[in-house]
Amino acid sequence: MSSPAAVKVIGAFDSPFSHRAEAALRLKGVPYELILEDLRNKSELLLTHNPVHKKVPVLLHGDRPAICESLVIVEYVDEAFQGPLLMPADTLARAAARFWASFMDKECGESMWMALWTDGEAQAAAARETKTNLTLIEGQLPVGKRFFGGDAIGYLDIALGWIAHWMRVFVEISGARLLTEEEHPVLCRWAREYTADETVRQCLPDRDRVIAALTPRKELYISIAKAMAAQR
Amino acid sequence: MLSCSPTSTHHPHSTSSQHSHPQTQTDRHPSNAPTMASEKSSSDLTLLDFWVSPFGQRVRIALAEKSLPYEYVEEDLLAGKSERLLQSNPVHKKIPVLLHGGKPVNESLIIVQYLDEAFPDTPSLLPSDPYARAQARFWADYVDKKVYDCGSRLWKLKGEPQAQARAEMLEILKTLETELGDKEFFGGEHGFGFVDAAFAPFTPWFMSYEKYGEFKVAEVAPKIAAWAERVGKRESVAKSLYSPDKVYDFIGVLKKMYGIE
Numbered sequence: 001m002s003s004p005a006a007v008k009v010i011g012a013f014d015s016p017f018s019h020r021a022e023a024a025l026r027l028k029g030v031p032y033e034l035i036l037e038d039l040r041n042k043s044e045l046l047l048t049h050n051p052v053h054k055k056v057p058v059l060l061h062g063d064r065p066a067i068c069e070s071l072v073i074v075e076y077v078d079e080a081f082q083g084p085l086l087m088p089a090d091t092l093a094r095a096a097a098r099f100w101a102s103f104m105d106k107e108c109g110e111s112m113w114m115a116l117w118t119d120g121e122a123q124a125a126a127a128r129e130t131k132t133n134l135t136l137i138e139g140q141l142p143v144g145k146r147f148f149g150g151d152a153i154g155y156l157d158i159a160l161g162w163i164a165h166w167m168r169v170f171v172e173i174s175g176a177r178l179l180t181e182e183e184h185p186v187l188c189r190w191a192r193e194y195t196a197d198e199t200v201r202q203c204l205p206d207r208d209r210v211i212a213a214l215t216p217r218k219e220l221y222i223s224i225a226k227a228m229a230a231q232r
Numbered sequence: 233m234l235s236c237s238p239t240s241t242h243h244p245h246s247t248s249s250q251h252s253h254p255q256t257q258t259d260r261h262p263s264n265a266p267t268m269a270s271e272k273s274s275s276d277l278t279l280l281d282f283w284v285s286p287f288g289q290r291v292r293i294a295l296a297e298k299s300l301p302y303e304y305v306e307e308d309l310l311a312g313k314s315e316r317l318l319q320s321n322p323v324h325k326k327i328p329v330l331l332h333g334g335k336p337v338n339e340s341l342i343i344v345q346y347l348d349e350a351f352p353d354t355p356s357l358l359p360s361d362p363y364a365r366a367q368a369r370f371w372a373d374y375v376d377k378k379v380y381d382c383g384s385r386l387w388k389l390k391g392e393p394q395a396q397a398r399a400e401m402l403e404i405l406k407t408l409e410t411e412l413g414d415k416e417f418f419g420g421e422h423g424f425g426f427v428d429a430a431f432a433p434f435t436p437w438f439m440s441y442e443k444y445g446e447f448k449v450a451e452v453a454p455k456i457a458a459w460a461e462r463v464g465k466r467e468s469v470a471k472s473l474y475s476p477d478k479v480y481d482f483i484g485v486l487k488k489m490y491g492i493e
Contacts, residue, residue: 067370069370069373073366076366091350095338095343
């Protein structure tokens with residue numbers, strides 16, 4: 001049921017997780033106030049509302065304690081507000097959507113990171129793993145449909161949104177050959193559809209701005225990736 | 233936390249084919265294992281699992297809370313993965329896997345939510361209010377992200393890294409203590425719920441964490457210790473979990489396998 005209580009999102013302009021919260025709210029037609037954080041200098045507000053993880057996004061609905069973790073927020077928005085359902089109707093499809101979102105977040109991150117920012121054999125191995133993962137994800141797109149959610153954007157599209165926008169940014173900065181038309185044409189097509197969507201576009205950070213903001217961090221990304229590789 | 237002497241019993245039996253060790257069941261199973269009547273279930277549910285897995289146990293607890301009959305299939309993970317498991321969960325190749333009418337559902341917390349949704353006439357683990365559901369999902373995710381990993385580092389590592397793991401474990405327990413507060417269960421008004429089911433399987437691991445970390449849960453987080461005792465008495469939990477001693481011995485087996493002193 002929709003509520004007149006004010007909705008606020010504590011987010012960050014270049015955070016793909018923050019984007020998930022905003023995309024969900026916009027797709028449900030829920031107005032909200034966006035409070036932008038500088039993640040290198042976290043505010044009292046953020047630390048008070050997310051003491052456990054100290055991360056964005058944070059959703060504040062009325063004066064209830066905050067809801068944290070981007071995918072938890074997306075499901076909350078889906079359930080608490082009227083509007084088109086983001087989760088599929090079928091119970092098995094719901095479980096599958098949750099599975100692939102979790103797969104993305106828990107299993108793909110490290111290898112993608114190393115595929116982007118290491119070199120030599122470590123990079124080659126990570127790139128192979130990443131391509132396998134991208135192929136698995138691509139295989140979840142319903143045949144003949146524009147989105148993972150079918151004809152309309154759904155929970156899984158939102159969860160995977162970072163591939164559509166941020167991964168392409170990272171690929172450009174790093175020069176790695178990932179998410180190419182040759183190897184993943186269907187996923188690339190989906191990425192274009194997702195990022196071009198009228199509603200989603202409004203909460204996607206401008207690509208050039210993100211490239212400008214993240215390019216200086218390239219050395220940092222490389223050192224993080226090297227540390228990951230050393231631990232494997 | 234005692235080993236289970238349940239009212240209903242299950243015989244774990246493996247139907248896994250060429251990849252599992254032939255002596256699987258009797259060798260791996262403690263003599264006082266929970267046993268269940270191995271009927272082909274009328275709810276058409278099969279659970280691929282591993283006896284001591286806290287993740288698998290979450291699903292067993294949920295199934296018991298809902299009084300749903302199911303076929304339990306033991307995967308002997310220490311001997312290799314069966315064809316059935318590899319086909320059911322080709323991505324992760326991990327247990328637990330729930331098969332409903334032959335269709336797989338993977339990941340313990342996802343399976344529990346699925347059971348709530350697929351069997352709406354049974355007692356639910358998630359509450360109905362969206363806000364309460366969000367909080368339950370958050371805390372179950374917290375348990376998922378933190379407890380097993382940190383606990384593993386406690387028994388795997390030595391010296392400074394182990395000390396760090398210990399400090400982290402105390403932090404985790406205190407955080408959960410604050411969240412539990414004076415509630416009987418994490419589920420609060422709902423009663424025994426999603427977070428309780430998510431965290432309960434780790435209670436037999438407390439003894440091992442205490443031994444390796446040299447602390448007492450009862451001192452660090454007395455409310456959590458009291459909660460552990462309460463949930464341990466709940467039938468669905470009691471018949472799904474193994475004793476702390478069995479868990480401790482299992483960790484010993486793992487350490488040998490990894491070549492850790």
